[in-house]
Amino acid sequence: MEIFFTILLLTLMVSLSGVITRILPFQIPLPLMQIFLGALLAWPHFGLHINFNPELFLVLFIPPLLFSDGWKTPIKEFLKNSKEIISLAFILVVITVMGIGYLIYWMIPNITLVSALSLAAVLSPTDAVALSGIVNEERIPKKIIDILQGEALMNDASGLVFLKLAIAGAMGTMKFNISSIFLEFLKISIGGLLTGIIVTWGYSKSLRIITRWSGDDSATQTILLLLLPFAAYLIAEHIGVSGILAAVSSGMTIGQSNIIRNAPLSMRLRGNSIWTMLEFIFNGMVFIMLGLQLPDIISSSIIKAELDPTINIWKLFTDVIIIYIALMTLRFSWLWLMKKISLKFMKKRSMLFGEYTTKEILIASFAGIRGAITLAGVLSIPMFLKHNPFPSRYQLVFIATGVILLSLIIGIIFLPLLLKGIIISDRYFYQKEEIMAKAIAAEAAIESLYKTEERLANNSKENIDTQILNEIISLVICNLRRRIDRYNNLENTLSIENLERRIRLNALHAERSEYYHLRAQQKISNETLIKLLRDLDFLEALLVENNN
Incomplete structure (x- = not known):
């Protein structure tokens, strides 16, 4: 009963967070509001404490969210920007793990190299969900947002893979050298991508058989679709490859295949609405869970710092600021270097970085916000290492949490300022293309x-x-x-379509009111009313969607 009550309460908080952000006289990004509500629930007065299981968190929330992001990612644009995405999601992650890892090792005297590399690994992934909560993606130029989304899809896996490799090296389950790490990384990454493709292929075959047997049973088909990202993740993890990349490749595969296109209409309509709802709930719960952990993380870190005479709690706050500045400096430097390399050595097949202005490089740098994967990764670091406490674990958790919050706050302050005055022509381009x-x-x-x-x-x-x-x-x-x-007659088309859309919506509202009036007069049955209203809802959804 307690678990059921907790789930209901968290779902309620996710719903209320959206309402609160809209009614406040000042603007607060949705992720920050959800973190605040989670911290408020965990405050001693309310006393809602949830034992955070990182493995369960990764299985429950991350696969469907990454699957959905992969589904919405156009494979052609992803491949078109593959050089830029690889440079950020893999090469920059390697540089971050090594560079920031050794900086942490040098900066914090009592931390071991394994702990420093583990912290750098969980700090390397960026979070596109947190970014979209701070600024609307439509405000960011397409040449930036496409790369940021592709990076966020891939660097989650690369960061967690390096975390696993660092812990495995510390436990002695694998040799800690460059060649073995590189081979293991390739095996885990490529294996995860292939697993997602194979599982999705198996799903498509089974869906055809089920459709042939059950006919237009959209409920069963939709449930199977919801289980697909979990199946890809769990199978990949079971065979020892990246479950995160399996979920991503599964979503990208199903988005580019004929599976959904050939599915029954009822399944497509139901599936889209359910995925939209789940995305909102899961995204919200991720940040509320982060807020729920904050009081415990801060209090336990302060207590342990007081017990350890070599640690100063104010030094931990300073470490958070220095590490965040180092992450942003490294990211900006890497983007600037990629721009120079592209302009000087890649004139025929230059990267998009070559077109970036200094302002756009700053936008792409501050958009590297840390979020749910960083929290889940640092909390997944084991308590014990070879029967001894994992060295400096509470410091790692405190610093990672601090970097997440600081990146959110800095993003809230600087991204709107940097985006001010930037004219986005992408929206008109899409309308013209449509x-x-x-x-x-x-x-x-x-x-x-x-x-x-x-x-x-x-x-x-x-x-x-x-x-x-x-x-x-x-x-x-x-x-x-x-x-x-x-x-x-494209020049007048957009204004004409907007006028026509307003008139059609007005007519639909009048029809809906009349249907209710006819039911009240008992001229039509309730069953007829439900069918007529459903048809109107489909038409209105189409008109509203075209207006967005």
């Missing part, structure tokens, strides 16, 4: 309709009145012609 695609699709549809008209007219078995057929075909073609005319 209208162009609709016009081309309309031409293909018109050509298909002429062939259909000819086939039906020559088919004696159909027994269709030619005049009625011509009227229906003409009506459909007339609607399709409007799409083509919109593209040919």
